[in-house]
Amino acid sequence: MNYRGRFAPSPTGHLHFGSLVAAVASWLCARHAGGRWLLRMEDIDPPREVPGSAQSILAALPAFGLVADEPVLYQSQRTAAYDAAFEQLRAAGQVFPCWCSRQDLADQGGLHRDGRCVAGPDPDRAPAWRLRSPDLEIRFDDALQGPQTQNLHDAAGDFVIKRVEGFYAYQLACVVDDAWQGVTQVVRGNDLLDSTPRQIWLQRCLGLPTPDYLHLPLALDASGRKLSKSERAHPVDPVDPLPALRNALAFLDLPCPSEAPNAETLLTHALDRFDPTFLPHCSERSAA
Structure with a gap:
């Protein structure tokens, strides 16, 4: 079966460093396997969504050299x-x-x-x-x-x-859409490792395939707190993407040349040296 990976952000803020790490790692895994990289916008929780953030995230990714191989799937259209x-x-x-x-x-x-x-x-x-x-x-x-x-x-x-409000929970929507998109490996942050058994049980109940899983270390700030939208992490800058992209690759133990002229060159350099078995195995690490 051909490899199909995905990046599935929630529109609760602008793209931040922790999400960039997940996006870059999932892209590298897909390209390393000669497969396809997909995008899914997990916009099924209106009370938590920040207006305009879905468009902001999707507009930022190409600046970091991350372009999906298929049209974006919006969960809000999958009821x-x-x-x-x-x-x-x-x-x-x-x-x-x-x-x-x-x-x-x-x-x-x-x-x-x-x-x-x-x-x-x-x-x-x-x-x-x-x-x-x-x-x-x-x-x-x-x-x-x-x-x-x-x-x-x-x-x-x-x-x-x-949920009481009538919205479907993350666990169900994630499982249904991973199967619909034919995802063969889920690459995401270690904060979702605990959700995986629930998703595997749902897959069994629904007769859906179980993909492989790879959970990345969580990116922590200088105080040891998880970098996330809920912690008001500073967004990465798509106007000047190279510093954040270098830091994301370094976080994945993929240092890159300082003289690289653009994001595509940095990603190509990283991909040439990439082996998913050599990603950092710790559950969390500093983003600094």
């Missing part, structure tokens, strides 16, 4: 596909409506493990919908972080796939 997956799960009895509040779940460590709603129906408000999580060890071999094992019942419990 019918998520509806179909949800109905498949409901028909199989694998989901249930839940009116539980955080307080209702406090005695269970904030997790739902009963396979049914503890609070019971509330006619005055809409429910969330949860996927039943069995007492099952989910195992997979991450290409960078090594063998992983998670008991889904203990670690995740019955997790939400459709």
Whole structure:
């Protein structure tokens, strides 16, 4: 099967360094394998979206030499596909409506493990919908972080796939779209490593293929905090892309020549020396 990789940002701010690292690494993995690199805009959470940030991210990527091989997929246009997956799960009895509040779940460590709603129906408000999580060890071999094992019942419990507001949760949309786009390897930050067992279980429930996974070290700021939009990380500058691109490649242990004239030259130099097995195996590291 031909390699297909992807970069899937959320439009919650401008492109920042941590996202640039994920974009560059996923692009390098795809090009190293002779495969295709795809873009997906995960715009299914309107309350968290920053107006204009989707366009900003997509406009910035080419300045760093990162051009997708196919048109961008917008999750906001994929509701019918998520509806179909949800109905498949409901028909199989694998989901249930839940009116539980955080307080209702406090005695269970904030997790739902009963396979049914503890609070019971509330006619005055809409429910969330949860996927039943069995007492099952989910195992997979991450290409960078090594063998992983998670008991889904203990670690995740019955997790939400459709929110009270009616929006589909990240886990369901991600699984459906990875299959739709034919993604063969997911390259992303280590903050999503814990989500992978839930996605593997959803893939099994829906009869979808499981791609390979490679989780990159998290980029930390000087104070040891994760660089992310939620931490108000400074955006990278597409007008002057070379400094941030050099730093992203150095973060991936791919130092590049200081005299490179443009982003394409830097990426070509990095690709000539790239081997995914030599990416840094730590779970996090400083971006400085």
